[in-house]
Amino acid sequence: MVKIEGSHKKLTIEEIKQFEIDNGVKLTEKYTEFLLKWNGGYPKESIFTISDKMGKSVLNVFNGIGEMYDNLEKVIDIYEYRLAKGFIPIADDPAGNVICLGTEEPFYDKIYFWDHEQEPEDPDDMSNMYFLANDIDEFLDNLYEDTEE
Numbered sequence: 001m002v003k004i005e006g007s008h009k010k011l012t013i014e015e016i017k018q019f020e021i022d023n024g025v026k027l028t029e030k031y032t033e034f035l036l037k038w039n040g041g042y043p044k045e046s047i048f049t050i051s052d053k054m055g056k057s058v059l060n061v062f063n064g065i066g067e068m069y070d071n072l073e074k075v076i077d078i079y080e081y082r083l084a085k086g087f088i089p090i091a092d093d094p095a096g097n098v099i100c101l102g103t104e105e106p107f108y109d110k111i112y113f114w115d116h117e118q119e120p121e122d123p124d125d126m127s128n129m130y131f132l133a134n135d136i137d138e139f140l141d142n143l144y145e146d147t148e149e
Contacts, residue, residue: 002140007041008064028109030135040064045143050113062091084124111139
């Protein structure tokens with residue numbers, strides 16, 4: 001099980017529901033559970049594989065809800081017209097790429113990597129997005145520490 005450090009104040013289900021209303025988004029059940037447990041933060045196990053071709057990346061920070069630098073609402077606003085419809089940016093890597101959660105079918109609950117270096121003019125062209133996991137739990141389970149010293 002992944003350990004997350006520097007997570008923010010505990011959220012209530014009411015705060016998450018208000019966040020959904022304020023941002024016009026329906027968060028997935030598993031991601032809601034993640035927010036209730038951690039509300040963002042820095043994972044100790046932070047390396048993940050994008051694809052065989054793309055290689056690995058490092059998860060920098062999970063965004064959270066509330067008064068913090070990595071505020072999910074602020075990050076959603078920044079990427080609103082850059083990500084494909086039905087995705088929100090839930091985390092990032094040090095190179096400015098984002099890890100996205102699908103909030104609408106057919107990508108509901110799925111986790112994708114969004115590569116800003118390959119950003120298309122049409123955000124709904126998902127050519128710069130790479131499937132990572134079927135849900136947040138699977139994504140967390142796939143994170144690992146760098147053992148190469």
